[in-house]
Amino acid sequence: MAKPNPRPDVRLDDAPMEPVTCETCQQQVEVRKSTWDQTSIQWHRDAMEGCVERRASNLEDGRFPGCSALRDSVRKAAVLGQVHIVSDLLDLKDGRA
Ligand SMILES: [Zn+2]
Numbered sequence: 604m605a606k607p608n609p610r611p612d613v614r615l616d617d618a619p620m621e622p623v624t625c626e627t628c629q630q631q632v633e634v635r636k637s638t639w640d641q642t643s644i645q646w647h648r649d650a651m652e653g654c655v656e657r658r659a660s661n662l663e664d665g666r667f668p669g670c671s672a673l674r675d676s677v678r679k680a681a682v683l684g685q686v687h688i689v690s691d692l693l694d695l696k697d698g699r700a
Pocket residue numbers: 625627628630654655656657670671672673
């Protein structure tokens with residue numbers, strides 16, 4: 604008997620990350636937007652060291668809420684189609700996004 608499949612949709616995790624450069628810090632990170640409201644950001648070491656806001660936050664334990672300038676750059680890249688929205692690519696129309 605076939606059961607409904609409870610697994611999360613892993614297609615979102617399989618999508619490649621795309622490079623985005625922070626317009627303020629000029630640091631490049633890897634970004635994947637699963638939906639318009641969900642963004643994964645992979646920081647590289649040199650980007651972490653070069654990010655103006657990250658340096659300014661001066662947190663010793665490595666916690667960093669995120670660079671607001673970078674967030675704006677990511678949003679802009681998404682609007683311009685430079686970063687793809689995975690759910691759009693998959694054409695998910697079941698309202699989960
Ligand atoms: Zn930054």
